[in-house]
Amino acid sequence: MxxxxxxxxxxxxxxxxxxxxxxxxxxxxxxxxxxxxxxxxxxxxxxxxxxxxxxxxxxxxxxxxxxxxxxxxxxxxxxxxxxxxxxxxxxxxxxxxxxxxxxxxxxxxxxxxxxxxxxxxxxxxxxxxxxxxxxxxxxxxxxxxxxxxxxxxxxxxxxxxxxxxDVVTGVSGSSPAYVFMFIEALADAAVHDGMPRKQAYKFAAQTVLGSAKMVLETGKHPGELKDMVCSPGGTTIEAVRVLEKEGLRSAVMEAVKACIDKARGL
The missing domain is CATH 3.40.50.720 (NAD(P)-binding Rossmann-like Domain)
Structure with missing residues (x-):
């Protein structure tokens, strides 16, 4: 260059x-x-x-x-x-x-x-x-x-x-902070049930990394990839049920919207 x-x-x-x-x-x-x-x-x-x-x-x-x-x-x-x-x-x-x-x-x-x-x-x-x-x-x-x-x-x-x-600010510019919070929450849950913290961070972070790679490399809709993990009556769909009940999607969407609005006001 x-x-x-x-x-x-x-x-x-x-x-x-x-x-x-x-x-x-x-x-x-x-x-x-x-x-x-x-x-x-x-x-x-x-x-x-x-x-x-x-x-x-x-x-x-x-x-x-x-x-x-x-x-x-x-x-x-x-x-x-x-x-x-x-x-x-x-x-x-x-x-x-x-x-x-x-x-x-x-x-x-x-x-x-x-x-x-x-x-x-x-x-x-x-x-x-x-x-x-x-x-x-x-x-x-x-x-x-x-x-x-x-x-x-x-x-x-x-x-x-x-x-x-400004939309990019919400969805990628600031979003590493949201992802870090999610990784920390995953690890905290594992620590709560006995996993050493260093190991918990590795399991959580590698899973987020691998999941993102699947979205990028397979071209499949994230919902389809989610469904592939959710066996009927299984552990994953039970966890998904709780996340839906507690408003994970809504919380993320509201956070991104707040970030975008803040960026537009700078």
Whole structure:
């Protein structure tokens, strides 16, 4: 892949992305640069990834052909105002922050910048992320392909329309937290009946991993896969009955809806 990639912000998501880019050999390490406010953060990033680092955001903005703003929504306006004079029409600016629309980003930059909104998730840290990409109209096919390659280096990436970005936040961006809660609950139940906790986490987590893989690889409807486990009068259908009685589906749907509404209000 040609061109340079810069990160403003070097938190967990940026590190996950850097790890994927380097593991997949998308570009040379000297074509990567990251900035952070803390000298310690950039020092640790330099040691971990062997890349250029700085505490000067404008230095990264000048350096990068693909500029990734890996900062929280509350800092986005401050960062854009700091770097916008260093961003020209040839650069592609990628954002990770929920709630910041393409229109808002363009207005804040004060010019017609090539933009790609994204919504990745934390499984990127283990090469199993899921990312939605939403480009502005002036992003060309070659630039979009490059950005897609970056995000595909640590998982799966798909193009979505902008009105779906907040939905993506609910269904994949934030949902690892819901899944972790489910795994913890499964393990707690096993511990309650005598299983050592470390072993309980392994049984629960591997089962969730395998179940997700079955959905992706078989192409079968999740309900069909559920029915395959539920023998007549058996243990599984008894557990499913209790989950339905206690409102598992409704609770999950309401949680995702609340997340989407919150994202739309940012």
């Amino acid at each position: 040609k061109g340079t990639i810069g990160f403003i912000g070097c938190g967990n998501m940026a590190k996950a992305m850097l790890g994927g880019i380097i593991a997949e050999n998308l570009t040379d390490r000297d074509a990567l640069m990251a900035s952070a406010r803390s000298e310690q953060t950039v020092r640790l990033a330099a040691e971990q990834f062997g890349i250029r680092t700085t505490v000067d955001n404008r230095e990264v903005a000048t350096f990068a052909d693909i500029l990734i703003l890996a900062v929280k929504p509350i800092y986005m306006e401050e960062v854009i105002r700091e770097i916008r004079d260093d961003v020209d029409e040839d650069k592609v600016v990628v954002t990770l922050a929920p709630g910041k629309t393409l229109a808002w980003l363009k207005e804040t930059f004060g010019k017609d910048v090539k933009l790609v909104r994204t919504m990745p998730n934390t499984p990127a840290a283990v090469g199993a992320g899921m990312t939605a990409l939403c480009p502005s109209e002036n992003v060309g096919e070659a630039d979009l392909k490059t950005v897609t390659e970056i995000f595909s280096s640590f998982g799966e990436a798909e193009i979505v329309t902008e009105n779906m970005i």
